[in-house]
Amino acid sequence: MSIRARPEAVSEAATHRLSLLLRCLKTLEAERATTTSSRELAERFGLNSAQIRKDLAQFGDFGIRGVGYRVGELRDRLRTVLGLDRTHRLVIVGAGNLGVALADSRNFNGDTFKVVALFDVDGRKIGGKSRTGIPIRDATDLPRIARESEAEIGILAVPVEAAPEAAARLIEAGIQAILNFAPIALGPMPPAVVKNVDLTLFLESLSFQLAGRG
């Protein structure tokens, strides 16, 4: 029945829109709404109704004629499409402020994503814990711990000079997807998926906007 688009054919912008749509549905559900429409979603949450219909159409027939969408059903199907219907285990390499911030955030360590451990090379940090209790382990134990915990996703929160080697270690440890926060664009490492998040780009994009006002 439902046609599943190939993930690599769906743009990052589109998956981000699906994530945002899912949050809107959770809000509606908290208000005990049972049905909604692309028009309501557009008006309430500032989304584009044609874009909603187009994004959803990639994954099958979600709408119900004369009703719009059933909130709970659409939420469940979006969760499945986004792979959020099961728990993903994470390891975080780098127990500096950024690594610890991510480990302690409810969005990185909650029901859907669970942080197994932070890893560092600094002997003063190893053996410690983050504020919410995530253990900081020795980076040399990463392969064993990642395999034993069946971690799928590795977060790189290390300095730029340490990033390539840390990424290679994650791959060796069987990690399937890497989210890299070091300001260096890591190339593809098949079969793993690599996503580079360079926070400076966002700052430079603001600077560009401000420059246009001069």
Next chain:
Amino acid sequence: MSIRARPEAVSEAATHRLSLLLRCLKTLEAERATTTSSRELAERFGLNSAQIRKDLAQFGDFGIRGVGYRVGELRDRLRTVLGLDRTHRLVIVGAGNLGVALADSRNFNGDTFKVVALFDVDGRKIGGKSRTGIPIRDATDLPRIARESEAEIGILAVPVEAAPEAAARLIEAGIQAILNFAPIALGPMPPAVVKNVDLTLFLESLSFQLAGRG
């Protein structure tokens, strides 16, 4: 001579590409290269040569027939286009791990972007300093300090429930651009530019990629 595209007409993806191109030029310059071409940039750095020419064409005529691009000249012009030819002062609201990580990162606190101070409401943090010496000030002093230091950019690194009010305070303090890391999409706050960076979206995008392998 040079035609300046209106910033709002240039997509975020395009400004990110210009930022990445600028980094490639810095690498070439460090190698003492004086000229380059869109083909060389494509081959060495994995960029798309047609896209490079298209992106640059928005801002005027950068190329030199038979030569390609002069590295130093193109770098300087890109820096100007991106507004990176002058210093932008930043204030960071929220002195938790994320705020402190950003304050101590060379990319957020260097020559182009300078962090004036971190702000918090927690009396135990106020009066302290980050590892690199950024002072943590009382959030109630934000308007005065932001104005005195001529801060233009405000970073929100506060919990989701504190984000809307903190954003409103930044605007009152004369801040022109906000980079919001709280997992809530803040709407437009004209005349300020607001950019929401929701790190969970990147994680969900990886989850989506992994789901497609099932």
